[in-house]
Amino acid sequence: MNKTNTLSIPQKKHWLKQSPSKYFEIFLCIVLFSFIVVPLITMLTKIDKDTFSRVFSDDLFLESLLNSFTTTIAATIISVVLAYALAWAISRTNIKFKTIFSVIFTLPMLIPSISHGMGLTILFGNNGIFTRFFNTSSHLYGFSGIVMGSVLYSFPVAFLMFVDIFKYEDYTPYEAAEILGIPKHRQFSSITFPYIRKPLISIIFTVFTMIITDYGIPLSVGGKTKTLSVLLYENTVGQLDYSAGALIGTFLLLPAVAAFLFDLFNKDKAKSSFITKEYIPTKNKVKDTFGYIISAFVSLFILTVIVSFCLQAFSTSYPSNMSFTFSHIKRALNKASIGYLDNSIFISLFTAFVGMIVTFLTAYYTARVKSKTSKFLHIISMISLAIPGLVLGLSFVITFKTSFIYGTLVILILANTIHFFASPYLMTYNALNKLNENLESTGQVLGIPKYRIIFDVIVPQCKHTLLEVFSYFFINSMMTISAVSFLATRSTKPLSLMINQFEAFNMMECAAVIALMILIVNSIMKLIIYLIKRKGEKYVNKKSI
């Protein structure tokens, strides 16, 4: 055989001769960079020098900082323990009505944080149902109120995360422990705890960040106890002191940055471990009874809050005159709330569509087109995880105040998309990563254009994830009061912000109506997604028979 030495060396492509797909990836990088990193940097550069001395020398700042930490730590501990107990009851006992319980546990995720504070006010406030019933004075406002509200607001998220962890826990080590006769309490310390340690830290960080950056609850039930987030809210929305706001915002950014760095340096190495045996709860009366009690108690509490909204919304003058009326609803709607409902639904639908598409495209590049650019894209996406809504809103105001998008619905949709980007991004990233890595190669060999592989093979396989992503963006946009509070104008205001307004004027009935409206819209969205998913499953089952 004569082997000639003609080397046909393909040159490295000149950057101008890249494929359209590469251009689009770079475009995505630029867009995400401009809306995530640039505003953040702009905000940080806007802190004046004298702001430091002004803010730090203010006693209120130190007091708020302390309050923020004490309330957040207390609420985080209770929230995580409660969530663990509930997730355990759902995943590790044989109680009935698990689905119903789970739905009730996650109901608080469908309404704005401020409405939890409102619910507590209705129950335990100065004029609250229980306060009057027991004829005592209210101890709600302050530390206890903030902690209670924060637990109510954050535990569902932790609950869902724990359920997920329990679901993927392998039963085999427990079986082995049974055979070896290792006692139950030792099983927890030697099997369960090592397994949940890493995700537990993630959950604690998530809950901590959620609580410390929320201003809705301390604003409504904090009373004289101010937290950093309230301080930030008042400084900026109230006094338009953006420099002080930016400095306080930096403090709120820190816990999330810590969480972000922790996650970055603790890559889950045991990710590929798969369950060899699903956990089957053993029959145990004591466990089941405990499961029932805690599930029933928490469900009752959540439902009481929601029922209290209804009482407030539908009785003439709660609690003196309990006769049924539509007048509050009319009044709430008269305040142009219908227009705000339209705004909200428009914003949420748009955010859901835009968010779903941007999320999918970004995750597609980072999960399936491995390159330097896609690594960069991944890092930018993860950064958005660390930015609390309040800080994001503030950075958007500071950066885009003079631009043409300010004061339009566009900036609200943009802010929401960025604000809620990280979780759906990670969900989609994981889903895409799980798909066979050779699908695109197979397509290339079979002469199938890439876009067809994406639409005919990859999208259908991530259908459920994409539906989840859509509903996540929608629901959160419906209920958010953080970033949007800086960016909404009179005409672009979403419905959720009406609660702030009604609360400020002590119009609890109207605020309750709004909370219910948001709850209903979000429940409908949940139901629709559920039905679509179920239909898909039925279809699959039918086909397989």
Place this chain on the structure above:
Amino acid sequence: MEKNNKNNIKETKTDKIESVQETKKVKLSIENITKTFNSKTVVDNVSFDVYDGEFLSILGPSGCGKTTLLRILIGLIKPDGGTILKKGKDITNTKISKRGMGIVFQNYALFENMTVLQNVEYALIVNKTPKVIARKRALTLLKKMHLREFENKKPYELSGGQQQRVAIARTLALKPDIILFDEPMSALDVSTRLELCQELKRVQKEFKTTMIYITHDQEEAFTLSDRIMVMEVSKISQIGTPVEILKNPANDYIKSFVCDNLTNKINNLKHFVELSNEQN
């Protein structure tokens, strides 16, 4: 291609055609292929020929560059240098789908959202084959691969071996004259492997395709192949028929890890057979 197929049918009817190898027509000619990843040379100036209709196994330790070489052949990876000739024509820069090659991956890479039938006919339909013809061709292939009863099932309802059959049928749909396999059996149990191996030989005879087959398993390589190519880190150390390699291993590595390993296995088996005979 159509003509090719007709020939095949004729030949299978006349049966007992002598090994195509006799003619030794060169199908693929690989010349000085080199590939470097982050300054690590994974395929180093590799040259070899593949004969028309032969079954060539590539045997070698993990990480020696087998997959990379295979992906270069089909065009999924661009080589840094070197040429690939198919029947004398330079295809180094030819579009992947125009090379007339197919590939079967270890993890099947089936389209999970489609039925078995759709998996096989999808590429035909996308490539503008009329629907009726595509369906007919897909059904014929499914029948040949003993998959007719599963045509409306989704891949996840099938066993590993069945899924691999679907992957092979899908590849055959576009009538490639060369099929590449990247450890297609390594996820399967032994009996399924044996069965599929025989199936592969049958497919090869019937469709007269050239097959290039990566494997870790010496037995598999020696029983299936017309020729075996042994690779060590980024280079070819020997290429020849199983008998040639057993008789004249090119170096100590091949002698100990390929030949001796195999002989030991056979001896062990023999030993067991003798033992059990004695006991009887």
